[in-house]
Amino acid sequence: MIFSLQRRFVLLLLVPVALILILVGVAGFFYSREYLLGQWREIARLELEKTAHAISMQLDEKLELINLIAKSENIPDKTMTQAYLIQQLAQQEGVIFVDIENVKNGKAESSRRTLNGGEADNDYAEGLYVMEVCDDFGLCAPTTDPDALDRSLRIIRSIGDEDSGESKRLLVRIKFDSFMEPIRQMVQSLGSSACLVTSSGQLLAHTDKSMYSRRMLGETGDPVEKAVLQKIRKRAFGTVFGEGHPPDVVAGFYKIPSVNWYIVLFSEGPVVLRPIIEFRFYYAVAGMVALLVILILIRVITRSVGESVAEISTAAAKVSTGDYSGKLPEDRSDEIGELNRSFNTMVEGLERRDLIEQTFGRYVDKKVAEELMNKPEALRLGGEKRTVTIMMSDLRDFTPKTERLQPEQVIRMLNRYFSRMIAIIERYRGIIVDFYGDSILVFFNGTESDIDVRAVAAVKCALEMQQEMEGFQRENRALGLPELEMGIGIHTGEVIVGNIGTESRAKYGIVGSPVNLTDRIQQAAGYGRVVISEDTYKSIGPCISVSDEFTVSLKGVQEDRKLFEVESVKPECVEAVSAYGDTQNSHEL
Secondary structure, three states: OOOOHHHHHHHHHHHHHHHHHHHHHHHHHHHHHHHHHHHHHHHHHEEEEEEHHHHHHHHHHHHHHHOOOOOOOOHOOEEEEEEEEHHHHHOOOOEEEEEEEEOOOOOOEOOOOOOOOOOOOOOOOOOOEEEEEEEOOOEOOOOOOOOOOEEEEEEEEOOOOOHHOOOOEEEEEEEHHHHEEEEEHHHHHHOOOEEEEOOOOEEEEEOOOOOOOOOOOOOOOHHHHHHHHHHHOOOOOOOEOOOOOOEEEEEEEOOOOOOOOOOOEEEEEHOOHHHHHHHHHHHHHHHHHHHHHHHHHHHHHHHHHHHHHEEEEEHHHHHHHHOOOOOOOOOOOHHHHHHHHHHHHHHHHHHHHHHHHHHHOOOOHHHHHHHHHHHHHOOEEEEEEEEEEEEEEEEOOHHHHOOOOOHHHHHHHHHHHHHHHHHHHOOOOOOEEEOOOHHHEEEEOOOOOOOEEHHHHHHHHHHHHHHHHHHHHHHHHHHHHOOOOOEEEEEEEEEEEEEEOOOOOOOEEEHHHHHHHHHHHHOOOOOOEEEHHHHHHHHHHHHHHEEEEEEEEOOOOOOOEEEEEEEEEEHHHHHHHHHHHOOOOOOOO
């Protein structure tokens, strides 16, 4: 079924545009999401750090007074000094109880003084988070009764010599709520909720009323709280994002430096990401409007050219099946007429290319194929006897050297090898008959009568192929692959040249005993050598320099054969080969 132009535009234009809009929107959403979350992370870090510093300052101020009270035990007028310092400590925000107990034989005797409206303290008061002053610089880790309702902190500071059996200890109770004012200010600026917890997850204080009856962070199974609890055991600061896009909850935490407490901040994801959520809605509306406008334009534009495009589509369908008979009218002077003319030219080129491929295969140089196409007899099955120069190359010990490689490595290496060799063969207008594994069979002079010039071209081609192997070897060494050597044999003889095969499948090539003889000659060629037969040497001897002359017994050949190892081609003969490539005329050597 041939789709209308309108449907094609919808499929090929509207759908891609819609996909692009979706991809851009999704990518933009996630990019903006990460950007806003990153901004929230930085802002939250700054606010948490500022709040933690404020709480730390409150604690440090109280601890400094506690340590001064402890140190005043050793001065002469300790009673007045301690009374003054205790009064100063009692006036600190959140301090509800201060007392000095006498401890005899492990038992405490207290005056049970009550300050700031608090009640007398005792060792079994419920809801106390107990923290001992370990030294002059800070507090030990807190302990607490998780079932207690009263959220207050008791600080214990030893005074005097415990080894004597009589000592004193300073008891201070502080409401946790007194540390919450900086946290409440932070929550107001970020529009969130927050809590104060220990490293084990005990809830000390919070701004969310729904958490009043809770004792531990994560006890409800909330995944964000659990993730926060896991991270605060390892890091002093971090953020956790909940599930969803945008996440339903984002959380950040920061450790108060002077104690093992953490401020945990919770924010609603939709509130943090409100700008991109609104943008997502407006982007979707704008995208739908844009797609609607494009659809209207498609209908308007395609109506006038629908019939012409349908005609071209019909002709293209015929071409796709191999039918090149359909020609489009070329009488129009507009863009459609130009398109029709270009289409007809393309069909003619395709028809000619298919004919070349079907007749001469893939390995004939395009220029040679064009020459053959201009001769009608070259298109017929069968052939004619001609004297040609045959060249065959082969990689030595290829199988044992590559047997440990992966098949993919072997194929890639052969493709690199063939690409280098084929480029040289085409430059010298050689006709590749076939590939036999890692071997290449080529013949020269298939359409010309100047045998000698084409024989020199074959030798020059072989020498350049051996030179090209140096670059191939460097690549193999760089890739960690085995180094390979190539031997090349060349022979000149009479063969049958033409189309071999059937009407449905034919190949332009050569047949005859010289082909087999060339194969035997290349087997006698040493690594990196070019060896020619005596017949080739008689034809082009004055044009070449020979480094060795030897006689060998070739397999399948009755008589011994004299072979010649070629070193180079003389300059004057190289010019003749170049002139042949430029003018396609014969030259006498």
